[in-house]
Amino acid sequence: MADGLTLDRVSITRAGREVVALDRHVAPGEVLSVMGPSGVGKSTLLSLITGTLAPAFRFDGRVLLDGADISRAAPEARRIGILFQDDLLFPHLSVGANLAFGLSPGGSAAERRRKIAEALEEIGMAGFAERDPATLSGGQKARVALMRMLLSEPRALLLDEAFSGLDADRRDQMRRLVFDRARDRGLPVIMVTHDKADADAAGGPVVTLGG
Numbered sequence: 001m002a003d004g005l006t007l008d009r010v011s012i013t014r015a016g017r018e019v020v021a022l023d024r025h026v027a028p029g030e031v032l033s034v035m036g037p038s039g040v041g042k043s044t045l046l047s048l049i050t051g052t053l054a055p056a057f058r059f060d061g062r063v064l065l066d067g068a069d070i071s072r073a074a075p076e077a078r079r080i081g082i083l084f085q086d087d088l089l090f091p092h093l094s095v096g097a098n099l100a101f102g103l104s105p106g107g108s109a110a111e112r113r114r115k116i117a118e119a120l121e122e123i124g125m126a127g128f129a130e131r132d133p134a135t136l137s138g139g140q141k142a143r144v145a146l147m148r149m150l151l152s153e154p155r156a157l158l159l160d161e162a163f164s165g166l167d168a169d170r171r172d173q174m175r176r177l178v179f180d181r182a183r184d185r186g187l188p189v190i191m192v193t194h195d196k197a198d199a200d201a202a203g204g205p206v207v208t209l210g211g
């Protein structure tokens, strides 16, 4: 059952001192914007959710996804999608082969090719499957990285300054693409950003850490 993402009295400490604490529910399709000064623990909070918290940290509380406690689950079992500012495509693989990494194993080759073609179509890049990623613009790379992540069928989406490397037009386009997909699929989203315009575009609640 899609119930969203809950940070249930989460507190992250390092050397006995609290770095960041949050107690929030993010509903399916909702975008929670997380803002705050550099070093306040925004990326650390995301690493707790993905299961990649650095060993220097400890945490209390629970992370619930669709009602299940995933706090101790292996990162690959969590089905959390994350996008970073500079999401790298594998440079030695074609655009299509990059997208194939998002697909779960199995299915016929024809079925996989169809899913990849549909994904490219969805981002206005039909016919790009054989292209070398080095020949893409920054905006095109960002869209391929988004689709690679969505093809893995995540149940929640995290954005870590995902739009800050793009120019203004591309940023608008990418925001729309991400927020529309999240809404259509009922994915809860946590977006870390320095840019108030990101939060405004998302239109959801905003939490400011360390403020």
Ligand SMILES: Nc1ncnc2c1ncn2[C@@H]1O[C@H](COP(=O)(O)OP(=O)(O)OP(=O)(O)O)[C@@H](O)[C@H]1O
Binding pocket: 014, 019, 036, 037, 038, 039, 040, 041, 042, 043, 044, 045, 054, 055, 056
């Ligand atoms: N692997 C690590 N081991 C120990 N301390 C770390 C580690 N990663 C980050 N920190 C520290 O934890 C604190 C929070 O860092 P974090 O990267 O989460 O901040 P942030 O809010 O995302 O900052 P920014 O906006 O600059 O990206 C900082 O004091 C940072 O130096």
